[in-house]
Amino acid sequence: MIGPRLRAVIIKEIWAVLRDPRARLILIAPPLIQLFLFGYASTMEVNNIRIGVLDLDGGRWSREIVERLEGSPNVREILPLRSDIELRRAIDRQQVIAALRFDQHFSADVSSGRGATVGAVYDGRRSNAAQIVSGYVERIVGETGAMAVTRAPPAIGGSAVTHWFNPNLEYMWFVMPALIAVIAAVSALAVVSQSVARERELGTFDQLMVSPLRAHEILIGKMLPPILVGLANVTFFVILLPTVFGVSVTGSLTLFYFALIFYLLALTGVGMLISTVSSTQQQAFLGMFAVSVPMIILSGYAGPIDNMPAWLQVVTWFNPPAWFLEISEGTFLKAMPAGQVLANTWPIMLIAAGTMTAAAALFRSRME
């Protein structure tokens, strides 16, 4: 099935990738470092915060609130402030993310039932974290307020919340499957985008052109190593996720790998396009970078696709990682049924067909 020429070119290309020991290391180490770094660093929780308190009251209820804040698992330290000027400075210099201000009559107002108000100032420069902290503060103040009212308020309903697929909302459960899609894309693109550009920069591309190899044979030879690198990296992650990070597989791995093949094909096509239009390795690398940054941002990893404006959501239809991220999350967390996996795979297939055809056509035209 595979002719001797094709076999020779495949062996040559695999050697070209694996020969340099540093390059070999670069294929394995960064994806692993990325997995650990991203996995532990990307957290949307807000913990270990410092809150400033300007307590002009010093009465029972202000102390109660401060004690509760101190006891909160999210708060690391309470910074006592003595004046409004100090409060302003603490926020300005980002010593604290929030500051509470109790005025002189605070406890008296609470006890008398007149209704009292806590002043809260947040650092809007970090608006996302500040919003989350304001949630903590409101909850603690609300609880203290409920305590201050002697008679329990009448039951007014509420909502019972269940989080499916990830009952404790562990952010890592989301990040890890998403990283498979992202890191596989980055490592496969890095390898394939260098392939043709490197030969051209070193001048060996001309030698390839005068060899008896056909265009499609060179192309297959160039595309196989990145696909193998991608498969190897993903397999490594699929083993690490349940064993080290505690994210187990609930869906079908067979379907996952089926989709993965097309995902890698689609990416290789993109990388080959970049490599073919580049005349130096620098151009290929920068081109690869310029493509992978928007790919990652529009994959749903950095922020949910649901929150994007409608026109940008349409753009994500053409982004392979957006589809594969859905499959990866589904396979790990949601026990996604076959129909759903396929519904996310066929768009990848279409993209793969498109990028491969374009890459082959461009490559052929460059060969002549």
Add this chain to the structure above:
Amino acid sequence: MTIHSMRLRRFTALLAKETRQIVRDPSTFLIAFLLPVLLLFLMGFGVNLDASRTHIGLSLQDDSAVAQSLAATYQDSRYFDVRASGAMAQLEPMLVAGKVRAIIVIPQDFGREAAKGGGAIQVVTDGSLPNSASFIAAYAEGVRATWAAQRATDAGRTRTPPIGVSARFWFNPELESRNFLVPGSIAVVMTMIGSLLTALVVAREWERGTMEALMATPVGMGEFLATKVVPYFILGMISMALCTVLAITVFGVPFRGSVLALLLIAAVYLVPALGQGLLISSGLKNQFVASQVALLTGFLPTMLLSGFIFEISSMPRPIQLLTYIVPARYLIPQLQTVFIAGDDWSLYLPNMAVLLGFGAFLFFLCVRATRRRIA
């Protein structure tokens, strides 16, 4: 001709060569102008951390008027877009498929319970998106609580909470996540130009053999490094200026500090960024390896470990310690301040001092790395 003027001529000649190489290469422009604009647009429009009009499913299992009224409240809510309503069995597959991100269940006896003053709903969220899930749960309860309070007011039963919180968000009262994402993107852009582009330049000379040719000339290594640094420094500043203009005009990010402060902040940051790029480049001599190392030590830490997107204080201890050696960590607070809060030199100066310290150290290593090879 004096020695001094000869050195000057040599320096300007090399500088001209380096500049021409940058101007000639379309990929430099891609990274210095096109990608920053793209990144700013994506960060400004694409990454929105505040949930907006989430798709939900509604399972109304009670046909009392009260339940209908609550269901209508969800239908009209500006936080939710009710995509489907029906039995749980119909809605569950939609949650798996990601077509809805939550299901709100108004249970059978809701009307009777509500008449007694109670009445709880159930919220089932898609936990595979944890950040959205917690937002959605909070909003769903918020809509219900507002509805219940309105009903209580209509019935003449009002309750004021004993302690209220008057919250003020300084600098960014509208809580636009764009206001911190866009200035943060400028840090990413400057890191790209400082570390990524320069990481390739010396490695390229080694790989192509032009380094040996340069060594045969009387050019000193300090001089050589300077000609590599100056053009990229200027490129970085131009790109930063472009981003700033876009941030203010297109994205409406406020600019409350002074232009002088911004220029100084950017210039100081480029020192360690360029030093890092050059060190990678002169140490590794291979473009592919250098580019990957630059990505791993320059670009990724700036995205992840600088406090730009993820809060440093929430990270595990070892990773928190790691953030202290990420230069961008000292840039992000300065950028956020100069844009959103206004000049505060007591915040700028210590951060600048640290960055200059990093820069001096990296350039020292660079000079040593290049000198040794020549010996």
